Amino acid sequence: xxxxxxxxxxxxxxxxxxxxxxxxxxxxxxxxxxxxxxxxxxxxxxxxxxxxxxxxxxxxxxxxxxxxxxxxxxxxxxxxxxxxxxxxxxxxxxxxxxxxxxxxxxxxxxxxxxxxxxxxxxxxxxxxxxxxxxxxxxxxxxxxxxxxxxxxxxxxxxxxxxxxxxxxxxxxxxxxxxxxxxxxxxxxxxxxxxxxxxxxxxxxxxxxxxxxxxxxxxxxxxxxxxxxxxxxxxxxxxxxxxxxxxxxxxxxxxxxxxxxxxxxxxxxxxxxxxxxxxxxxxxxxxxxxxxxxxxxxxxxxxxxxxxxxxxxxxxxxxxxxxxxxxxxxxxxxxxxxxxxxxxxxxxxxxxxxxxxxxxxxxxxxxxxxxxxxxxxxxxxxxxxxxxxxxxxxxxxxxxxxxxxxxxxxxxxxxxxxxxxxxxxxxxxxxxxxxxxxxxxxxxxxxxxxxxxxxxxxxxxxxxxxxxxxxxxxxxxxxxxxxxxxxxxxxxxxxxxxxxxxxxxxxxxxxxxxxxxxxxxxxxxxxxxxxxxxxxxxxxxx
Numbered sequence: 254x255x256x257x258x259x260x261x262x263x264x265x266x267x268x269x270x271x272x273x274x275x276x277x278x279x280x281x282x283x284x285x286x287x288x289x290x291x292x293x294x295x296x297x298x299x300x301x302x303x304x305x306x307x308x309x310x311x312x313x314x315x316x317x318x319x320x321x322x323x324x325x326x327x328x329x330x331x332x333x334x335x336x337x338x339x340x341x342x343x344x345x346x347x348x349x350x351x352x353x354x355x356x357x358x359x360x361x362x363x364x365x366x367x368x369x370x371x372x373x374x375x376x377x378x379x380x381x382x383x384x385x386x387x388x389x390x391x392x393x394x395x396x397x398x399x400x401x402x403x404x405x406x407x408x409x410x411x412x413x414x415x416x417x418x419x420x421x422x423x424x425x426x427x428x429x430x431x432x433x434x435x436x437x438x439x440x441x442x443x444x445x446x447x448x449x450x451x452x453x454x455x456x457x458x459x460x461x462x463x464x465x466x467x468x469x470x471x472x473x474x475x476x477x478x479x480x481x482x483x484x485x486x487x488x489x490x491x492x493x494x495x496x497x498x499x500x501x502x503x504x505x506x507x508x509x510x511x512x513x514x515x516x517x518x519x520x521x522x523x524x525x526x527x528x529x530x531x532x533x534x535x536x537x538x539x540x541x542x543x544x545x546x547x548x549x550x551x552x553x554x555x556x557x558x559x560x561x562x563x564x565x566x567x568x569x570x571x572x573x574x575x576x577x578x579x580x581x582x583x584x585x586x587x588x589x590x591x592x593x594x595x596x597x598x599x600x601x602x603x604x605x606x607x608x609x610x611x612x613x614x615x616x617x618x619x620x621x622x623x624x625x626x627x628x629x630x631x632x633x634x635x636x637x638x639x640x641x642x643x644x645x646x647x648x649x650x651x652x653x654x655x656x657x658x659x660x661x662x663x664x665x666x667x668x669x670x671x672x673x674x675x676x677x678x679x680x681x682x683x684x685x686x687x688x689x690x691x692x693x694x695x696x697x698x699x700x701x702x703x704x705x706x707x708x709x710x711x712x713x714x715x716x717x718x719x720x721x722x723x724x725x726x727x728x729x730x731x732x733x734x735x736x737x738x739x740x741x742x743x744x745x746x747x748x749x750x751x752x753x754x755x756x757x758x759x760x761x762x763x764x765x766x767x768x769x770x771x772x773x774x775x776x777x778x779x780x781x782x783x784x785x786x787x788x789x790x791x792x793x794x
Contacts, residue, residue: 270360270361271411320504329468343458409526418514425441426629443511450584470502495536499540511537514532514533515531550569550583550584551568578710644721645713653716656788677765711732
């Protein structure tokens with residue numbers, strides 16, 4: 254590391270302190286090294302990425318760092334953004350100036366304003382730190398392999414506690430919480446509602462800038478931002494009582510205080526450890542998510558039959574087994590009134606004309622958390638990626654959206670054909686129960702869906718290359734239909750191999766497999782006929 258020195262650390266006091274600006278707590282690259290906020294920004298050009306213990310933690314840390322970077326660097330206009338992009342590293346002086354305005358605001362254990370916490374909870378009874386760490390069993394959040402209970406008090410280092418504090422504010426489950434007075438119920442924290450989309454560049458510096466729209470609160474930029482916008486650490490500590498309100502702006506939303514939290518610490522073996530936590534309901538987010546959240550994609554479902562009103566927009570979420578690549582239209586492409594890509598991409602596409610070569614390919618990294626149906630416990634975490642060729646991000650031609658949409662539809666319908674094959678087979682033996690549908694099809698889904706992201710990424714790259722060179726697209730289209738055919742048939746054959754070798758079973762399996770083969774070929778024929786009207790062939794390229 255050879256950047257300018259970080260801003261000076263505030264004088265140490267005898268009480269426990271942990272300074273998030275200077276002390277290491279944010280894991281980078283492989284996760285073996287951690288840095289404070291200052292070093293993270295000043296050496297961002299030397300790092301590749303932030304790497305939390307879980308996908309939700311990684312997303313939550315990125316959001317907090319983006320809020321911090323916005324307050325330090327803006328950028329207030331396109332010229333400032335271009336200057337930051339062209340520089341070797343991020344400058345020291347704005348960071349030193351900003352941190353100097355807020356002494357003690359980043360101290361995890363400050364007696365009057367502990368970072369991202371509510372000191373007014375000090376009169377409440379502490380719970381064990383298992384409440385803070387989702388994969389430890391606490392209350393409804395029971396896991397199979399962990400036998401920690403909410404009453405246990407395992408120790409966390411200050412760095413661990415800080416990471417989980419930020420994660421809980423963004424991704425805590427809903428349901429009943431310890432009440433400060435009477436209010437027990439909490440909505441799920443905001444980031445549970447959508448797949449958090451991060452545009453990833455070649456270095457952490459590039460990634461941060463790629464996800465930083467023009468930030469000028471006085472001019473109400475970006476959208477939904479007011480002159481009063483500020484992140485959580487710039488405001489006075491919140492009152493203990495829960496409330497609801499609209500966000501003041503983008504950095505307020507990035508550091509949304511969905512919970513009132515207070516950590517307790519003590520000294521053990523000469524080191525400060527976190528041994529307890531209080532978590533109570535916090536601030537509920539008001540307003541339609543589509544109008545405030547810049548790192549989410551949205552889609553409008555097809556209009557219901559005989560309905561004159563369009564369906565409301567809903568955020569794109571990650572689902573178990575079926576990858577986020579199926580939402581590439583919503584994530585990547587512009588110009589569709591029923592789809593809205595993340596605002597960060599919308600603004601970024603306009604910056605690319607002169608600064609970023611057309612052959613560049615970014616990655617969209619999408620983070621998500623799926624809760625159980627009641628919203629009170631975590632079911633699974635996700636981190637997925639989709640290639641993002643610059644040529645596709647710039648495309649304004651609706652036919653490109655058609656080509657991507659037809660490709661996703663082909664994969665979906667081939668997946669339905671696989672499921673129908675299994676269900677028809679079981680019905681032949683009167684062994685089908687609707688409530689067990691997911692159990693019957695799970696193995697097939699696992700044979701099919703995880704094998705499609707790689708060929709679909711090749712499809713997107715091929716479309717991007719064809720757009721860039723004004724070349725033919727028909728070969729790319731045929732390669733994708735061939736990949737779906739190959740993966741679907743492989744999954745079906747594996748299913749047959751696992752069946753009993755009884756004569757009647759094999760006869761029925763052969764019959765339903767024959768129907769499946771015909772169905773998939775029909776789907777591919779239709780796909781190629783549909784795309785023929787939109788894909789450029791050799792003669793038109």
